[in-house]
Amino acid sequence: MTDDRLAALVAPLRAAPDRSAILLDVDGTLAPITRHAGAAEVPAATRTLLVELASRYGLVACVSGRRAGEARRIVGIGALHYVGNHGTEILRRGATAVETTPAVAEWEPRVRELATGLLEDHATASRLGVWLEDKGPIQALHWRGVSDEAAAAEAAAAVGAAAAAEGLALHEGRMVLELRPPLDFDKGAAVRWLVGAEELAGALYAGDDRTDLDAFAGLRALVAEGRLAHAACVAVRDEGSDAPPEVAEQADVAVDGPVGIRSVLQELLRPATDGRAA
Numbered sequence: 001m002t003d004d005r006l007a008a009l010v011a012p013l014r015a016a017p018d019r020s021a022i023l024l025d026v027d028g029t030l031a032p033i034t035r036h037a038g039a040a041e042v043p044a045a046t047r048t049l050l051v052e053l054a055s056r057y058g059l060v061a062c063v064s065g066r067r068a069g070e071a072r073r074i075v076g077i078g079a080l081h082y083v084g085n086h087g088t089e090i091l092r093r094g095a096t097a098v099e100t101t102p103a104v105a106e107w108e109p110r111v112r113e114l115a116t117g118l119l120e121d122h123a124t125a126s127r128l129g130v131w132l133e134d135k136g137p138i139q140a141l142h143w144r145g146v147s148d149e150a151a152a153a154e155a156a157a158a159v160g161a162a163a164a165a166e167g168l169a170l171h172e173g174r175m176v177l178e179l180r181p182p183l184d185f186d187k188g189a190a191v192r193w194l195v196g197a198e199e200l201a202g203a204l205y206a207g208d209d210r211t212d213l214d215a216f217a218g219l220r221a222l223v224a225e226g227r228l229a230h231a232a233c234v235a236v237r238d239e240g241s242d243a244p245p246e247v248a249e250q251a252d253v254a255v256d257g258p259v260g261i262r263s264v265l266q267e268l269l270r271p272a273t274d275g276r277a278a
């Protein structure tokens, strides 16, 4: 990707920052991928740019598969909005209480009980190092960094199949398999709701995983419906074998990892009068 291509893509947003939304995935986009999910954090250099963006743009939000409160902890900035659990939670800028979709929240005891029970029943999965991240109504099986990732992925799939037989929905991410309530929600619906609630002309979304493709589609649908004039979809790619290539294929531009995303944030912050082409 050339600087010129990125500059042209974000020019309409820079021209009207107060009428533009900047929507950012967290893991793999702002925060480098880590072996254990609990170790993820956003680098200080990225945080500085995010604080500046929040003071200049109409809407700046993180749209994450994490719980909203956990996303805010990882990013570490209170001045942003945090959409969590793939669009089923929102922690608004400066707020202390998370708002959760009631129909999803109702499933929390059932999904947690099923997930913990099934992992206990599948001794092979536990033996291979598969562990459960408790996200309330979404329970996530992880295996990144265990000694035999391929065998662990298979064992996690067996737990998933048993959960599906009990009526739960499954969703695959990067070395993670989520057990979810059987309800319709995704990041696409979340960005449509977020952006549609404001008087905005343009929006940018950046992400690294398949779940972020729904967000790309959501923004593009808003443009097709005439509710948004401009959408910019940015892929954050890395060399990991689990990085889905279709994200870069479906994006307008691709950058390299959580370091590369900083060039996008810097371009969004570049003054209109720095002597370079718009």
Ligand SMILES: O=P(O)(O)OC[C@H]1O[C@H](O[C@H]2O[C@H](CO)[C@@H](O)[C@H](O)[C@H]2O)[C@H](O)[C@@H](O)[C@@H]1O
Residues within 6 Å of the ligand: 025, 026, 027, 028, 029, 032, 033, 034, 035, 036, 037, 038, 040, 063, 064, 065, 066, 133, 135, 140, 142, 144, 173, 174, 175, 176, 209, 211
């Ligand atoms: O939508 P995101 O903000 O990108 O969240 C997606 C998932 O991120 C976390 O898992 C991923 O990142 C971990 C830390 O780098 C990594 O160890 C794991 O393999 C990745 O799948 C998080 O734990 C999940 O709950 C999120 O759904």
